[in-house]
Amino acid sequence: MAVVPSIAAEHGHAVPDYPPKTQDCPQDPEKTVTPEDVTEEESGPPSPPVEQLQRWNESPINRFRYLTTNYCFALMGMTDGSLGALLPYIESYYSISYTVVSLVFLSPFVGYLLAALLNNLIHHYFGQRGVAIIGPVSRLIGIVPLVFHPPYPALPVILLFSGFGNGIEDSAWNAWVGNMQHANELLGFLHGSYGLGATIGPLIATAMVTRGGLPWYTFYFVMIGAEAVALSLAGPAFWSATAKVHRAAMHAASSGSTESSANGADGGTQTRTTTRTVLLNPITWLVAFFLLGYVGAEVSLGGWITTFMLKVRHAEPFLAGLSSTFFWLGLTVGRVALGFVTGKIGEKFAISLYLVLSVALQLLYWLVPNFAASATFVALLGFFLGPLFPAAIVAATKLLPKSYHVSAIGFAAAFGGGGAAIFPFAVGAIAQHKGVEVLQPIVLAILAFILAMWLLLPGGLRVGGLERARENRETVGQNLMRPVAWVKKLKKTG
Known part of the structure; x- marks a missing residue:
């Protein structure tokens, strides 16, 4: 008997176990509505299922999973945000330079890159269950040694594991939530949780060091407890999301999108969309480089704000740390609030507008030499940068075939996470010789770069442009040629 899998399963999502409504046809609240089961011999090739995206609150297991992923993202934010706040104290503790x-920041990039390359294989052999366990365990491996404040050369190696844990969860949960109903809003809350963690992390770390007089490494005792809770939640939440569920779902999605015949999920030869196939699509790379630049700008700002405010704006240490909190708080509010706006006015237009405003705010942050003004501008900058990551994930789901989503979104999210390593490291290396003021022109250049990447995506700036671009099979950069064609047409008619 060949049952058409649910749309949730199409993207590698586990199907919750519910009592069947009939003996012969198990029902699933995450599935699309399909005809009754029939054999292939009786009916011929199966018709494609009617798409009906799952909702986050349609079942207890979905609610549990979505809340768990939000908690995991909050921990990822605490990990990234607190590192920037602790940077001046790590520097003085080990008596090392900006470059060193x-x-x-640089070493987690290796972990993120490994996550980008292995995401598809981990899903294929371990399912989402594997991601739910490997992510928190990897972060614990990258945190526990820090409480013993080992010699500095060990720190970059240790933090590689944190990067891998963040990268594998970042990719998996973005792909899962990005294929739900109201994805803009749900991803806004998901990444808002990251921003909330990145707001709380520096606040706790700064207070422990500046007000409590504690060494920088004591903050990681807090993180060990929080990660233990994540492991106890994520494992049970995704326990039924096995590799078998994922492989069956990917087989069905590939069959539906390529019109190739294949046997059932339980036997025969299965069609699998590989990472190599996904990487041949230029949209995957555009989204990946967009996220690389975006995350680089976000973490460069969040990681070096405290140092910039201390060295350039001459702020008091606690207030300097608080300015980092303002940035992450603005990011959190922007992701949640603007998530309800982005989908209504269209992702392509909304993100273009947010980026133009971000460039203006970055210029003000750079050129107005006042601490209060700088703290205000950086909070607003966080607000308009907030929706960029969720919107890029939604754009990928609208432009790419369904069978590509887990691999493409996973690769782009994990590859983009590498920006959290490359650009903050570049700021530090250049700042060693030119001063931490180089933060501002570097971030400005990154913002201009990702605006160019965004405009190269297919689809116009009107609402529904991404969907029409996929229907019309538009190519990368094709929309930018329309004004040129329009001008040529005017010349001919004139």
Whole structure:
């Protein structure tokens, strides 16, 4: 008997176990509505299912999973945000230069890159269950040694595991939530949780060091407890999301999108969309480089704000740390609030507008030499940068075939996470010779770069442009040629 899998399963999502409504046809609340089961011999090739995206609150297991992923993202934010707040104290503790201390940003890139390359294989052999366990365990491996404040050369190696844990969860949960109903809003809350963690992390870390007089490494005792809770939640939440569920779902999605015949999920030869196939699509790379630049700008700002405010704006240490909190708080509010706006006015237009405003705010942050003004501008900058990551994930789901989503979104999210390592390290390396003021022109250049990447995506700036671009099979950069064609047409008619 060949049952058409649910749309949730199409993207590698586990199907919750519910009592069947009939003996012969198990029902699933996450599935699309399909005809009754019939054999292939009786009916011929199966018709494609009617798409009906799952909702986050349609079942207890979905609610549990979505809340768990939000908690995991909050921990990822605490990990990234607190590192920037602790950077001046790590530098002084080990008596090292900007360039050397910046290695703590660079080493997680290796972990993120491994996550980008292995995401598809982990899903294929371990399912989402594997991601739910490997992610928190990897972060614990990258946190526990820090409480013993080992010699500095060990820190970059240790933090590689944190980067891998963040990267594998970042990719998996973005792909899962990005294929739900109201994805803009749900991803806004998901990444808002990251921003909330990145707001709380620096606040706790700064207070422990400046007000409590504690060494920088004591903050990681807090993180060990929080990660233990994540492991106890994520494992049970995704326990039924096995590799078998994922492989069956990917087989069905590939069959539906390629019109190739294949046997059932339980036997025969299965069609699998590989990472190599996904990487041949230029949209995957555009989204990946967009996220690389975006995350680089976000973490460069969040990681070096405290140092910039201390060295350039001459702020008091606690207030300097608080300015980092303002940035992450603005990011959190922007992701949640603007998530309800982005989908209504269209992702392509909304993100273009947010980026133009971000460029203006970055210029003000750079050129107005006042601490209060700088703290205000950086909070607003966080607000308009907030929706960029969720909107890029939604754009990928609208432009790419369904069978590509887990691999493409996973690769782009994990590859983009590498920006959290490359650009903050570059800021530190250049700042060693030119001063931490180089933060501002570097971030400005990154913002201009990702605006160019965004405009190269297919689809116009009107609402529904991404969907029409996929229907019309538009190519990368094709929309930018329309004004040129319009001008040529005017010349001919004139």
